[in-house]
Amino acid sequence: MRSTVLDEAGLVRWGREVGAVASREGIFVALTGPLGAGKTRLTQAACAGAGVGEAVTSPTYTLVHWYSGSRGPVGHADLYRLRDPSELLALGWEELEAHPGAVFVEWAERAGDELPMDRWEVRLEFADGAGGAADALRRVTARGLGRVAPVPDPGPYADGAETSAC
Template sequence: MAEQFVSNSEEETEALGRRLGEILDQSTVVAFTGDLGAGKTAFTRGLAKGLDIPDRVTSPTFTIVNEYEGGRLPLFHFDMYRLSSADELFDIGWEDYLARGGVCAVEWSENVREALDRHTIWVEIRRGESQDQRVIQIKGVDL
């Protein structure tokens, strides 16, 4: 069950993220793969809007995780770029975040793939034919 979408702008990528955010339940993991600058954070901004989170979402590159409250569900936005194994994920309290019942959005999920369970929603974002175009494949949920 995989769906593929084509986005022609950052706004369209955010809108797709918002659609996903609107249907998510608590304790959901959304795992992203895609090159640097592919649109993972833009998608996550939309995800936050779909969860009714009023805060501005930014990349957690230097903090590993940003927490956003105040919406329908909390959002925990992880950047695993600097982690080298799933063991490090557990060292930062992954299980505690899962237990808090929010949505965990995980950028660079390929670095911790073995820690993610079979219920994970996978979002692959790749560059398309033009500068702004993105091809986005979503597995694990129907939009």
């Protein structure tokens, strides 16, 4: 598992690589972390990396968006409003799960056992530091579960920020 502190520019650059690899390999990407941590920002960068030309917005109210990427459709879901995994069927979860291309799911932990075994998990957290610019830093932890291609290493995008293996 890799954990790295990224500023927004670094997160966006890493996100583009994440999107390029995820769309090429057809990866389900489970995003976790508190409100405002950057799950939507990362998805926007990843969609750009997957060749999505249109604006990517938060799907909080509609729960699932589909975008047209250069290798096919890219799915984006936000489970913030999900009260129970049993509600997943109604929002097209089976289609998301079976999708051969890239899928990005915010608040993925709310899907519980319904998450596919093969996936990337990306956790974003506010990086604590001494005020000011530290507000714009996020700790990124990324790993692959099951039979998936390796997650791009966020380390090279850290721009001198701290990186640690865990």
